[in-house]
Amino acid sequence: MTPSDLAELLHGTAATVLADRGLDVSVLPETLTVERPRNPEHGDYATNVAMQVAKKAGVNPRELATWLAEALTAADGIDSAEVAGPGFLNIRLAADAQGAIVAKVLAERNEYGNGGDLAGKKVNLEFVSANPTGPIHLGGTRWAAVGDALGRILTAQGADVTREYYFNDHGAQIDRYTRSLIAAALGEPAPEDGYAGAYIVDIAREVLAQRPDALDLPVDERDEVFRSIGVDSIFAHIKRTLHEFGVDFDVYFHENSLFESGAVDKAVEKLKTSGSLYLADGAWWLRSTDYGDDKDRVVIKSDGNAAYIAGDIAYFQDKRSRGFDLCIYMLGADHHGYIARLKAAAAAAGDDPDTVEVLIGQMVNLVRGGEVVKMSKRAGTVIRLDDxxxxxxVDAARYALVRSSVDQSIDIDLDLWTSTTSENPVYYVQYAHARLSSIARNAADLGLGTDGADLSLLTHDREGDLIRTIGEYPRVLAKAAELREPHRVARYLEELAGTYHRFYDSCRILPMGDEEPGAIHTARLALCAAARQVLGNGLELLGVSAPERM
Known part of the structure; x- marks a missing residue:
């Protein structure tokens, strides 16, 4: 019986108890909370439902808890239910009900933990979207790991997810990039507002290799050659680097296409017609303050050129025209202003602002020997994904970037993440999976398996701890999807690994010496197989390998 199963049983029991006493059943919330108590001596699970609803139902909380305890104790799968304090309920599951969790994992395998909370929802998940002016930097690397994991988690909850990379190949940054390449080709220093680093020199050489006459062309043609080849080169590098990091996208959307197709002009005209834009000081402004922004935003500047937000508006409308119910943007720490801006753009177009979600990721620092690593020689000024x-x-990098909430800045200690000790979180989790794989191999050598396991024999405290931890996985995964927080899965895996290691230290799994294999060995092998499966499932969602040997 998983926590979700217990919550469902509790809800049905509470509804029956209230109805039998002529009390208002509607006071029950749709979902009741059951949690694992901090002190395992208090039971397997606890709930405060009696304290939640007693006043609304017109009864004393402890009295209601007593009625619930009596009804639950008589239910299948419940060993005991006891009232504590002013109305808490401490619940212990029967051994066979706990064993059912193991059986469920072994039956569902790779599907265990998946849910349907987002079934039918079409999600556009845009992440990384690094400017095509240089290699992916550390901030973009964080979004590569988190975004890819989030996409997997949302998919596991039934969503139809499209991973999208918005390629910013339009505007001033591309002009600066082009000028930087030309300067490098001429052997001149980078422009003051340009880009530096060995990669700029390499790409300039690549342009000249493809077009030896590039520097002899008229200025406009020269600039276009350097822009076109230069952008294609860095984009190819970005895609290759991300692929090697285990991140691939379904759609690579070019910002420039919005301007070339007339989509920006069309979007602007639509807002003018709706009255969402007004003309002032020669510029067209979005009435974004009407939708929660701190100030109105210029969409078309006084010189007639489109401001950056014009592309954002057209891009959002394009996403919606492709049928997406939810558009998630994953942006860097300096993009807080975009939250209200993008929601305002949606509302101004007559759409629901909640079709837009913006996640902001904070900074990442690398630390070695207690000192912050300052820069990459190849990129010139920043740490790259490659670095x-x-x-x-890859495994340690992805795990390190995913295991903390994105609204927190993180320091990645390079010495820690390359160590082979339990202090290294990814090593700790992967080692648990490898140890479980070793047990499975050794069992196979002895001719032992999990068929016919009597899971009701798993009554040791450490066995119960491990089973209940395994049972938490579906709920952790659902919450990670709901809150868009992949780090919850990483932290859960660390808890599961720790619970398994403690079980391993307390419970003999395989027969020793001349000992005859018994039913307890088969049951414990089944429990190990379930733990291994869940560790593998969780690591897969994070894009981290689950090694069988270490």
Whole structure:
């Protein structure tokens, strides 16, 4: 019986108890909360439902809790239910009900933990979207890991997710990039507002290799050659780097296409017609303060050129025209202003602002020997995704970037994440999976399996701890999807690994020496198989490998 199953049983029991006594059943919330108590001596699960609803029902909380305890104790799968304090309920599951969790995992395998909360919802998930003016930096790397994990988690909850990369190949940053390439090709220093680093020199050489005559062309043609080849080159590098990091996108959307197709002009005209834009000081402004923004935003500047938000508006409308119910944007720490701006753009177009969600990711620092690592020689001024992967590997990099809430800045200690100790979180979790895989191999060598396991034999406290931790996985996954917080899965895996290691230290799994295999060995092998499955499922959602040997 998983926590969700117990919550459902509790709801039905409470409804029956209230109805039998002529009390108002509608006071029950749709979902009741059951939690694992901090002190395991208090039971397997606890609930405060009696304290939640007693006053509304017109009864004493402890009296209601007593009625619930009596009814629950008589229910299948419940060993005991006891009243504590002013009306808490402490519940212990019967051994066979706990064993049912193990059986469920072994039956569902890769599907265990998945849910249908987002079934039928079409989600556009835009992340990374690094400017095509240089390699992916550390901030973009964080979004690559978190965004990819979030996409997997949303999919596991039934959503139809499209991973999208918005390629900013229009505007002033591309002009600066082009000028930087030309300067490098001419052997000149980078422009004051340009881009530096060895990669700029490399790409300039690539342009000249493809077009040896580039520097001899008329200025406009020269600029276009350097822009076109230069953008294609860095974009190819970005895509290759992300692929090697385990991140691929369904759609690569080019900002420039919005201008070339006339989509920006069309979107602006639509807002003018609706009255959402007004003309002042020669510029067209979005009435974004009407929708919660701190100030109105210029959409068309006084010189007639489109401001950056014009592309954002057209891009959002394009997403909606493709049938997305929810558009999630994952942006950097300096983009807080975009939250209200994008919601205002949606509302101004007559759409529901809640079709837009903006997640803001905070900064990442690399630390080695207690000192912050300052820069990458290749990129010139920033740490690249490649630098992080080279330092600690893909698995550790992805895990390190995912395991903290994105609204927190993080320091990645390179010494820690390359260590092979229990202090290294990814090593700790992967080692648990490898240890479980070793047990499965050894069991197979002995001719032992999990068929016919009597799971009601799993009554040891450490067995119960492990079973209940396994049972929490579906709820953790649902909450991670609901709150868009993949770090919940990482932290859960660490808890599961720790619970497993403690179980391993307390409970002998395989027969020793001449000992005859018994039913308890089969049951514990089944429990190990379930733990291994859940660790593997969770690591897969994070895009981290689940090694069988370490």
């Amino acid at each position: 992080l992967v080279e330092a600690i590997g």
